[in-house]
Amino acid sequence: MKIAADTNVLLRAIIGDDAAQSRQAQAELARAQAIAIAVPVLCELVWVLAKGYKIPQQEIVATVERLIDSANVLVNRPAAEAGLAMLRAGGDFADGAIAYEGSWLGADSFVSFDRKAVKLLRAQGKAARLPERT
Numbered sequence: 698m699k700i701a702a703d704t705n706v707l708l709r710a711i712i713g714d715d716a717a718q719s720r721q722a723q724a725e726l727a728r729a730q731a732i733a734i735a736v737p738v739l740c741e742l743v744w745v746l747a748k749g750y751k752i753p754q755q756e757i758v759a760t761v762e763r764l765i766d767s768a769n770v771l772v773n774r775p776a777a778e779a780g781l782a783m784l785r786a787g788g789d790f791a792d793g794a795i796a797y798e799g800s801w802l803g804a805d806s807f808v809s810f811d812r813k814a815v816k817l818l819r820a821q822g823k824a825a826r827l828p829e830r831t
Contacts (some may be wrong), residue, residue: 698728698729698730699729699730699731699732699733700725700729700731700732701731701732701733701734701735701787702726702729702732702733702734703727703738704723704738704741704742704786704812706726706733706743706793707718707722707726707738707742707764708742708745709721709723710722710726711742711746711760711764711822712750713758720748724759725818725828726827729769730769731769731771732767732769732771733770733771733772734764734765734771735773736772736776736777736780736794736798739761739765739777739780739790739794740770740780740790740791740794742761743761743780743784743790744790744791744793746760746778752761753792754784756788757784757790758777758784758785761777761781761784761790762781766776767783768814772786773776775797775800776794776797776798777794778791779791779794779796779797780794780797781793781828782821783814783817783818783821786817786820786821787817788814788817788818789811789814790804790807791805792811792814792817792818796809796818796823796825798823800823804831805824806823806824806825806826807825807826808825808826808828809825809827809828810827810828812827823824
């Protein structure tokens with residue numbers, strides 16, 4: 698069986714804060730031949746771990762790395778790695794993933810009002826800028 702895992706299933710399996718749902722989530726993931734994890738799910742997962750559960754950034758990085766390194770996990774690896782690079786640099790996972798996917802779709806530059814994201818992406822050698830003033 699191949700499944701696409703929602704964020705809440707991954708969270709229950711990782712956090713274990715609801716005993717019944719945690720057992721169900723872990724069993725479901727263990728039964729799966731392949732687990733497809735969409736980039737938006739990773740973005741949500743990182744956000745909830747950081748903001749909701751106050752997990753330190755280093756632990757979140759390690760958790761995501763373990764998850765995407767699992768033999769049966771299917772993920773857009775380059776997008777996940779771009780998100781992790783931003784997270785390691787002190788930025789938002791989602792900004793790294795968005796910049797990567799935008800480039801993959803043919804965008805010339807990541808554009809955001811988020812000065813920190815633009816600065817961090819530029820430091821990684823990525824094309825990023827603030828919106829032009831009109």
